[in-house]
Amino acid sequence: xxxDTLTGTRIRERRVILGLxxxxxxxxxxxxxxxxxxxxxxxxxxxxxxxxDLAEILGVEPSSLTEGAEAALIAGLREAALTAPASGAEIDxxxxxxxxxxxWARLLADSRSRIETLxxxxxxxxxxxxxxxxxxxALHEMLSTVTAIRSAASILAEPGDIDPEWQRRFxxxxxxxxxxxxxxxxSLASYLEAEGEAAAKSGTPQEEVEALLxxxxxxxxxxxxxxxxxxxxxxLGTAMSPTARAxxxxxxxxxxxxxxxxxxxxxxxxxxxxxxxPLALAERFGTDPARAMRRxxxxxxxxxxxxxxxAICDASGVFTYRRPLPDFxxxxxxxxxxxxPLFAALSRPMSVLSRGLHAAGRQSGAVDAIAFAQPSGPPxxxxxxxxxxxxxxxxxxxxxEGAEEVGITCRICPRSNCPARREPSLLGDAGEQGF
Amino acid sequence: MSSTSKRVLLIEDEPNxxxxxxxxxxxxxLAVETHSDGATANxxxxxxxxxxxxxxxxxxxxxxxxxxxxxxxxxxxxxLPVLMLTARGQTRDREMAERAGVSAFMRKPFSNAEMLEQVxxxxxxxx
Numbered sequence: 001x002x003x004d005t006l007t008g009t010r011i012r013e014r015r016v017i018l019g020l021x022x023x024x025x026x027x028x029x030x031x032x033x034x035x036x037x038x039x040x041x042x043x044x045x046x047x048x049x050x051x052x053d054l055a056e057i058l059g060v061e062p063s064s065l066t067e068g069a070e071a072a073l074i075a076g077l078r079e080a081a082l083t084a085p086a087s088g089a090e091i092d093x094x095x096x097x098x099x100x101x102x103x104w105a106r107l108l109a110d111s112r113s114r115i116e117t118l119x120x121x122x123x124x125x126x127x128x129x130x131x132x133x134x135x136x137x138a139l140h141e142m143l144s145t146v147t148a149i150r151s152a153a154s155i156l157a158e159p160g161d162i163d164p165e166w167q168r169r170f171x172x173x174x175x176x177x178x179x180x181x182x183x184x185x186x187s188l189a190s191y192l193e194a195e196g197e198a199a200a201k202s203g204t205p206q207e208e209v210e211a212l213l214x215x216x217x218x219x220x221x222x223x224x225x226x227x228x229x230x231x232x233x234x235x236l237g238t239a240m241s242p243t244a245r246a247x248x249x250x251x252x253x254x255x256x257x258x259x260x261x262x263x264x265x266x267x268x269x270x271x272x273x274x275x276x277x278p279l280a281l282a283e284r285f286g287t288d289p290a291r292a293m294r295r296x297x298x299x300x301x302x303x304x305x306x307x308x309x310x311a312i313c314d315a316s317g318v319f320t321y322r323r324p325l326p327d328f329x330x331x332x333x334x335x336x337x338x339x340x341p342l343f344a345a346l347s348r349p350m351s352v353l354s355r356g357l358h359a360a361g362r363q364s365g366a367v368d369a370i371a372f373a374q375p376s377g378p379p380x381x382x383x384x385x386x387x388x389x390x391x392x393x394x395x396x397x398x399x400x401e402g403a404e405e406v407g408i409t410c411r412i413c414p415r416s417n418c419p420a421r422r423e424p425s426l427l428g429d430a431g432e433q434g435f
Numbered sequence: 436m437s438s439t440s441k442r443v444l445l446i447e448d449e450p451n452x453x454x455x456x457x458x459x460x461x462x463x464x465l466a467v468e469t470h471s472d473g474a475t476a477n478x479x480x481x482x483x484x485x486x487x488x489x490x491x492x493x494x495x496x497x498x499x500x501x502x503x504x505x506x507x508x509x510x511x512x513x514x515l516p517v518l519m520l521t522a523r524g525q526t527r528d529r530e531m532a533e534r535a536g537v538s539a540f541m542r543k544p545f546s547n548a549e550m551l552e553q554v555x556x557x558x559x560x561x562x
Binding site for chain 1: 449451452454455456458459493522523543544545546547548550
């Protein structure tokens, strides 16, 4: 994606931050308001003197308008600033910061998200004894054995005569219990060791798989060339934890099945006509819309349909696959916006929902979303199907009129009067948000 | 053992702990009876009617907390001193035991001296 396609977005973002009306900015730049409107919606490219004029009026470096940081980065920085308000980070100059120091900004945003991941791991680990029955059992066993040894040993150590028969019994008990203790402490150590190894890797198994897919740009060429998914998972996932490798195997099996039903060559040809329309593509290949969506999201970069994002969630709303768009991040953890059509699709299975979405509080471009929920497996007699929802997102062509304002997660979403708000936002007035 | 000696019932499933505790309490002049199954613990208790009950939390069949709640509901054992033994010393466990009506609470591994001290204190209180 060309870097300068978002210049208009950045002009608009900056203008809104300054509280400047569109007409006012247009007047001062000596252009018409409707022309500025087109520019702000990235429908007209600008450069040269007009860009310099606008930058001057907006009080920013021209380069920060043309090379502004991506929306996801801004969101990350905003969240970092809002979770530590005492730091006095200059939120009103966020854009400027991200534009002028993109490397530092990325470092800050990445560190913040890493901290969040770690905080969650810590939370899970803090109450370990309550949540890990294996650990609780092992400790109970050890403490019981230690109690028996301690009791018997102190009887023997105390001054005074003990009947030789009892002496022999306690010696034997201590001997037996010490063997038990050796065994249980060894198995506890190896249990904790195996865990430490897995945890040393980056985050959860899901994150390991995501990182691999992201690094491959979501296109696994080996699978499209017909490699067996198990083999490919074994080979690409050598450095992964066993759980992550199992998840990768499953993801690859699905990828391979999709690739077999919709071979790469014909799909690349078809998307020249069907573009990002998963229904048209599904019809051509006689398959279901969900598979067509997955296929669209796994095409190599340069496919005629352009970049698409995809989110898949299970019936409980937990993401099992996420491919974000630069302009439309998809959160990692289950704290998402209920207004996403992905979740609406779960309550209207087998209906294809289409919505324009606009990230609340953000001036970046709108996206079109197509969501569809279908059973995740073949039907079984007398069993309710378990549904799974897919949502394909791609940069809108409709100009974003009437797009629904959705958030990433409530905490950093500024939308007021939201019917789905779950917790007050760190941005703005809690009272106004209905709290 | 003389018929006037105080009687203790120990409900615990770890044989070597049973043996050690029985030994030190007997040496103290107490009559010790033992039982290892949680499910039948309260039957055993009604039949033995001891002066003190030492109760482990983790028992096969039924948890020590449940046994304690049940015996507190029975008028015959409602005021019986009960010393609970547990391998977990978290506040939550202690609170649970207190709600269920425990008299004293000891965390494993305890020393023999601590055990004797608790038993003496509870016996003195009950007398």
